Amino acid sequence: MFELSSTHHDREAYPVSRTRNTPHLRSHHLDARGSQRAGRSCASLRRIKPTQRTFQLTREYALGYYEQKRELVDIKEERPEYQEIASHVLQDVILRLKRAYDDFFRRVHNGEQPGYPRFQGRNRYDSFTYPDGAGWKLDAAARPAAKKGIVRVNLKLSKIGTVKLHLHRDIAGTIKTLTIKREGEHFYAIFTCEIGKPDPFPTSHEDVGIDLGVSHYAALSNGEFIDHPRYFRKAEKKLAAAQQALSRKKRGSRRRKKAVQRVATCHRKIANQRKDFQHKASRKLVNQYQVIVFEDLRVKNLTKAPAAKQDENGKYLPNGASAKAGLNKSILDAGWSTLTAMVSVKAAWAGRTVVFVNPFLTSQLCSGCGAVVKKDLSERWHSCSCGIELDRDTNSAKLILNLGYQQLSVGTRPTSATA
Template sequence: MSMKTFKFRLYPTKKQCEKLEWTLARCCELYNAALQERREMYTYTGKGTNYNAQAMQLPEIKEIREEYKDIHSQVLQDVLRRVEKTFKDFFKRVKAGKKPGYPRFQSRTHYDSFCFPQVGFSLKNGRLELSKVGHVKIKLHRKVLGTIKTCIIKREGKHWYACFSCEVEAMPRTPYTDKVVGIDLGVSKLATLSTGDVIENPKHYRRAEKKLTKAQQALSRKKRGSKRRKKAIQRVARLHRKVRNQRNDYLHQWSRRLVDTYETIVFEDIAPANLSKRAKPKQDEETGHYLPNGAGAKSGLNKSIMDAGWSQFIAFCEYKAANAGRVQVVKVDPKYTSQVCSGCGTVVKKTLSERWHSCECGTELDRDHNAALNIKALWLGQSLQEAQAS
């Protein structure tokens, strides 16, 4: 059994929209209050608290704030679980030596979802029944598979969505071929396969950048709190949502093709978050003046890396492969995969701008194709000459 999420568009009435917005606002208040309680308790007593202790206070809170009686109890409990999870993740990062990122308060504009973890919702005759809200019209554009476990109501701009997390049985499928394919991820091209095939990078964000720039400039000129500013915010959010949807659709299509075709898919074990870090400042030791550090070029590269969606592409392939059963997605060390010749195994140093691999042994091919062959060879555990012959 595996978990799968189905997302559907909701079409609430004006009154229902107001109720959903009101529910989000109350959940945001509760989240911030629970976070504040944890901070103050640790400051004054040196001890923290947990979900159980805070959940026990919900009946008292409802007596003081009667409006919380109009929200399903499990929705409020899930808000407190969300606070619990943020602190657990914080302490995990501390123990791992990563940048901790202490839990922060949420604004109403950023707190955009609430969850029915077990009960309080049901699907009937093309409508979603939500406790304390009513029957909301829903667009069921595909069949919901398995057993629904949770229902998340999410706001995206002016639109509302229902996300059902379902427990479904795995449906094994045999790939078209039992071959291994190595994949080198890039910026100018989204991916190059060891077979020589190329997945182009549509650069959705870059294509929408001019419109986004104009929309964000218009937003910056609007007076805070005005209706015009709210409309400008919605326009910027709509443009970002369109780019995200375009990218997801493209990555879904190609990840499905790869999983349906190959039995083993080999990626580089890369960390896009590390590759897209800002350039470090350079300072003259004698004068103290800051020197050119290529921040402009690095910023453009970072934007292209994030636009490509490498992590998302790998994640889509991984969960589709898990559902397929016989397909596996693996990762190998990316060290020297771009520099080593796939024909003879010698190191041919190249700058990032050199896109063609040329070796004295006579191997001539695209730099990314050469890297994809090396990635495949690393997984097979062969010498580079054997990998090339196979």
């Protein structure tokens, strides 16, 4: 699995970029228990430190990041279990807490919904990080694995032991951080690497407007469609059966733990399928088109439940909540925001341009003459008095491309583009 960092959009402002390589850990039972022990200790420390931040209201000064780091020495003396965890791993827990509070105050300052940092139980804290080169070592001697294209190396983790690592590709660049993450019963090593500035792609002579939808995953302005894979819908019955079996298990029992893993496995498979599809679709779009235009959709607003309706006697009337719930499920299954984020990141690396336009009336206006042609959601064909007849999603995609050109302040296709 390979993931591009979504924080770098400007090619000129970021001469050095970072990538994430996520090979699979094939850990023995003893090693898995060591990783779980480290995760539990980090989760416990993460629960202690927010309390100290709350207590700062009664102090004359704020208890910050560096003060909490210095207290780790005393904590290790009071609680010997923390001596079994690498110091830099514990320091990263304090750093994560600092970032959580920084993000909280940033949201407060910007007038956004704050979301105060919450206490995290051990089931919510599923990773720990070595923030630099200390505490781990990657064995250079690689051996071929059973599967083609995969090599096995040994990864030595401080105070945990040696685990076998399956590398799906070479680790490029300089490794900056290492994170061990647990997903269900699987462990992954995430290497964040620093690499040089990539070369831009050759200039393409094609642009595209994209209308994201439910019947088709995406309609392109050139008349092409990307089919909706509907991974969640296909796995919905299997997931429902696993969740129903989980609800019947006694809390704290071994069977319940196994049932939890089965539900997590279903969710993980759906997420991996969706992410694989989105990576491939975004790569194809970036490779082919120079200017890519999307609607600036607010998925949170699109998936709101309809307001309740009452008659004069206070009796609730049908409001289409059931149908809206099904539509919301399909919208969330599509993962539009993730696709646009992937396209934006890949475009920044390739020297492409991504534009987001206002979605107001893009489904009702004619792409040829600009007239308003009102259509119900069930109407899938656009027919205008100017003579244009085409699929309504294709019409919207053409209109989105025209709006993108207007936003770029050009009447025709721009001769050059920057990410």
